[in-house]
Amino acid sequence: MPKAGITPRAQDYSQWYLDIVREADLADYAEIVRGSIVFKPTGYAIWEAIQSGLDLRIKATGHVNAYFPLLIPKSLLLKEAEHVEGFAPEVAEVTRVSGVELAEPYVIRPTSETIIGYFYAKWIRSWRDLPLLINQWANVVRWEMRTRPFLRTTEFLWQEGHTVHATEEDAERETLLILHDVYGDFLENEMAIPVIKGLKTEKEKFAGALRTYALEAMMQDGRALQAGTSHNLGQNFAKAFDITFSDQNNTIQVAWTTSWGVSTRLIGALIMVHSDDEGLVLPPRIAPTQVVVVPIYKNEAEKVSVMATVARLTAEWKGRIRFKVDGRDNLSPGFKFNEWELKGIPIRVEIGPKDVAKETVAVARRDRPGREGKSFIPQAGLTEHLIELLADIQQSLFTKALKFREEHTFFATNLAELQAAVEQGFARCYWAGSKEDEQRIQTDFKATIRAIPFDQPPTPGPCVLTGQETTQQVIFARAY
Amino acid sequence: MPKAGITPRAQDYSQWYLDIVREADLADYAEIVRGSIVFKPTGYAIWEAIQSGLDLRIKATGHVNAYFPLLIPKSLLLKEAEHVEGFAPEVAEVTRVSGVELAEPYVIRPTSETIIGYFYAKWIRSWRDLPLLINQWANVVRWEMRTRPFLRTTEFLWQEGHTVHATEEDAERETLLILHDVYGDFLENEMAIPVIKGLKTEKEKFAGALRTYALEAMMQDGRALQAGTSHNLGQNFAKAFDITFSDQNNTIQVAWTTSWGVSTRLIGALIMVHSDDEGLVLPPRIAPTQVVVVPIYKNEAEKVSVMATVARLTAEWKGRIRFKVDGRDNLSPGFKFNEWELKGIPIRVEIGPKDVAKETVAVARRDRPGREGKSFIPQAGLTEHLIELLADIQQSLFTKALKFREEHTFFATNLAELQAAVEQGFARCYWAGSKEDEQRIQTDFKATIRAIPFDQPPTPGPCVLTGQETTQQVIFARAY
Numbered sequence: 001m002p003k004a005g006i007t008p009r010a011q012d013y014s015q016w017y018l019d020i021v022r023e024a025d026l027a028d029y030a031e032i033v034r035g036s037i038v039f040k041p042t043g044y045a046i047w048e049a050i051q052s053g054l055d056l057r058i059k060a061t062g063h064v065n066a067y068f069p070l071l072i073p074k075s076l077l078l079k080e081a082e083h084v085e086g087f088a089p090e091v092a093e094v095t096r097v098s099g100v101e102l103a104e105p106y107v108i109r110p111t112s113e114t115i116i117g118y119f120y121a122k123w124i125r126s127w128r129d130l131p132l133l134i135n136q137w138a139n140v141v142r143w144e145m146r147t148r149p150f151l152r153t154t155e156f157l158w159q160e161g162h163t164v165h166a167t168e169e170d171a172e173r174e175t176l177l178i179l180h181d182v183y184g185d186f187l188e189n190e191m192a193i194p195v196i197k198g199l200k201t202e203k204e205k206f207a208g209a210l211r212t213y214a215l216e217a218m219m220q221d222g223r224a225l226q227a228g229t230s231h232n233l234g235q236n237f238a239k240a241f242d243i244t245f246s247d248q249n250n251t252i253q254v255a256w257t258t259s260w261g262v263s264t265r266l267i268g269a270l271i272m273v274h275s276d277d278e279g280l281v282l283p284p285r286i287a288p289t290q291v292v293v294v295p296i297y298k299n300e301a302e303k304v305s306v307m308a309t310v311a312r313l314t315a316e317w318k319g320r321i322r323f324k325v326d327g328r329d330n331l332s333p334g335f336k337f338n339e340w341e342l343k344g345i346p347i348r349v350e351i352g353p354k355d356v357a358k359e360t361v362a363v364a365r366r367d368r369p370g371r372e373g374k375s376f377i378p379q380a381g382l383t384e385h386l387i388e389l390l391a392d393i394q395q396s397l398f399t400k401a402l403k404f405r406e407e408h409t410f411f412a413t414n415l416a417e418l419q420a421a422v423e424q425g426f427a428r429c430y431w432a433g434s435k436e437d438e439q440r441i442q443t444d445f446k447a448t449i450r451a452i453p454f455d456q457p458p459t460p461g462p463c464v465l466t467g468q469e470t471t472q473q474v475i476f477a478r479a480y
Numbered sequence: 481m482p483k484a485g486i487t488p489r490a491q492d493y494s495q496w497y498l499d500i501v502r503e504a505d506l507a508d509y510a511e512i513v514r515g516s517i518v519f520k521p522t523g524y525a526i527w528e529a530i531q532s533g534l535d536l537r538i539k540a541t542g543h544v545n546a547y548f549p550l551l552i553p554k555s556l557l558l559k560e561a562e563h564v565e566g567f568a569p570e571v572a573e574v575t576r577v578s579g580v581e582l583a584e585p586y587v588i589r590p591t592s593e594t595i596i597g598y599f600y601a602k603w604i605r606s607w608r609d610l611p612l613l614i615n616q617w618a619n620v621v622r623w624e625m626r627t628r629p630f631l632r633t634t635e636f637l638w639q640e641g642h643t644v645h646a647t648e649e650d651a652e653r654e655t656l657l658i659l660h661d662v663y664g665d666f667l668e669n670e671m672a673i674p675v676i677k678g679l680k681t682e683k684e685k686f687a688g689a690l691r692t693y694a695l696e697a698m699m700q701d702g703r704a705l706q707a708g709t710s711h712n713l714g715q716n717f718a719k720a721f722d723i724t725f726s727d728q729n730n731t732i733q734v735a736w737t738t739s740w741g742v743s744t745r746l747i748g749a750l751i752m753v754h755s756d757d758e759g760l761v762l763p764p765r766i767a768p769t770q771v772v773v774v775p776i777y778k779n780e781a782e783k784v785s786v787m788a789t790v791a792r793l794t795a796e797w798k799g800r801i802r803f804k805v806d807g808r809d810n811l812s813p814g815f816k817f818n819e820w821e822l823k824g825i826p827i828r829v830e831i832g833p834k835d836v837a838k839e840t841v842a843v844a845r846r847d848r849p850g851r852e853g854k855s856f857i858p859q860a861g862l863t864e865h866l867i868e869l870l871a872d873i874q875q876s877l878f879t880k881a882l883k884f885r886e887e888h889t890f891f892a893t894n895l896a897e898l899q900a901a902v903e904q905g906f907a908r909c910y911w912a913g914s915k916e917d918e919q920r921i922q923t924d925f926k927a928t929i930r931a932i933p934f935d936q937p938p939t940p941g942p943c944v945l946t947g948q949e950t951t952q953q954v955i956f957a958r959a960y
Contacts, residue, residue, distance in 0.1 A: 030595075033549040033552070036549040043546075066518065072513070076512065089578050123508075155549055330608070
């Protein structure tokens, strides 16, 4: 049963998304700052969980954090030709300080390859300084035309890794390490979002990159969302910024660089992959609160005995389960159930006077709303039960999302099938078309090549457009 | 013995500071971005430690994090009159996007009272919405005239808390809670920096505040550094931004707000309180690395046996001591000792073939350079020994800093004594002067009232300037 305030997905998916953002209290429109949002506490807590899981993996793979300036001299942005072309239309310029014109304007970083490249050129002298493996958590500003909370906002938060290597092979290994061990592992195991990993086409790659790898996820309307990218920048930025080093033979070499990032749009992905018509659904591993306890009582005597049971039961949870006891006196249990369902807390535990007497509790899992997900559990062994249930919910959400993606992925052998596929989900097909062909498909079907996936077929087949025999398969989809 | 690359403190304190920043590899000048720095990995790791310790305390006292826009419509900044006056000279303005003029310029936040006030006015309806307790970790930009790494930079990183309360008493309680339980506790117990807590004078308070409380620390040149501030904003911002609520009688009331912040200048304080002519000195609780192990060997056989001992000893440390094993083969032990001294690692453990044979290790504490701080310790019980030693170093650094402050604080009964005092440290004195008198002292002696400390005398005395009887004592000092 859909909730008041939430448009059902089937009726209007875009509106459903905006309703979830509002009703779960994740963000507010900053209408006075074009295309920006306020990350409200509930939404920001999800970002903190994402940061913490990613930061752990970024450091475990040998990277350290640093922080580079927000403002980039405009002339610096212009140094790498393709990069300029990609970002110039979107940059905000600082031209005055307290009314006085600056001699040279600054741009607010839309990404930091240029300013970081400038410093790397200063810092790197010898092969002993390599690899240089730095990550930055930062805000960036891009003046996008159409914005939507979390998915595309003028200002957003992200991490951007920038690394320098002595050889092309090292840079390529780094690019793939991030894709698999940092992003892929985090997205699938913590966020329960199945991803397709692959290479971007020349048309879709990052402005200035040699190769861009990406992780693509399917939303519940069948569209793709690019969840993260990892770029092998080759020597493009190293040449533009003069990042060189003397090798073991004392010869000056041009370095190889990479960059990679994920952003607060991951919050949008999280919402769109798991949530339902009742509100937000959060995977337990990423949920800031995993279990909410709602005590139920009608008078002071009942309150005392219920709260004593709550205190006894939750005493064991500290450090094992992230939980909250909703002890607000002025609100009914029904109001509270509704609120925590909207906010996506994975498990609700209800404890009333009957539960105290029978030494049970009611446990409701958010991923199965209504009677189906509710059960009565003995108080003895409750902690272990909840921990197992959290793991089960995590696994279920991943499995459900994977099944959805598989059911909405179609193999297309001609353009009609391609069109039908991208109206419902992902189209997988053989592809030997040109950049112009790719553009034509985009114009005609509003779909782009999301990835040349790593899992390629053993045998060739005819290109969906040209019929030409090829061994390359791609994924077409409409995208966020 | 001072180190190569570091000017002794006694010779040139300012240069000593800059030398430490450079030699400990904490920051780089971003000369192409006016007054900005790059927080290099070693420096940024200290900020991460500060963030983590503060964030814990901010949350433990009931606050949640959120994130508000970087860009503030210029008109919004102009809404609170005193605030404008305080910040207008320093703001960077975004006037163009990709060459096209904006209808209304934005400023980059110099602080966020105005933009947050705008949203709070939207969000708060009833007394049930109060208190609203939000903190933000963010970057801010202030076009300061004279900049110095960490201490004053065009862009800096900070946290800014912004809270709303139903009554003046609640706002005052919040302001003091932050001062004592968040900032005071963190600075003294984690950073080993003794602080004087007190009220700012009208002249020195935050632009737009009713009252500003601050924590002031003494640097090794006797100057004061304001380590954190907590502002009771009264109803000034609430009136300017229309932050009102309906109370329990359904009457509309104007709310009371607070704001409070500490920034990356704490890294500057940390350097200037504890470091010496050998380099950086880090208190163990804040040190990203607490113990560095330097294995010593001359050949492969020695290396094998030394590294096996290192592996065995450090296996116990995981989760208890933050440590690093410096296994770099191309560098001599002496080079490594020097590097880790410069970088302020609290304890160095040396293990060579003789130590393996004798089942000992050499332990050197950074806070007592040279022979005095070095001892030979049995391998049995080493972990416990190191943990105790870390606690002892932490305590010693605090005690030493407190002793220094006490030795450099003088009671002044006349202007000559006041002047002599501020040339060496803090001047404590009775004060009944006006704002103009305060300004005159600043002009004549380059000293300002840092705080009206909480510990006030039981008996009155004559004002250092006017001779008028007063019960109020203040601290004058030259400040960073």
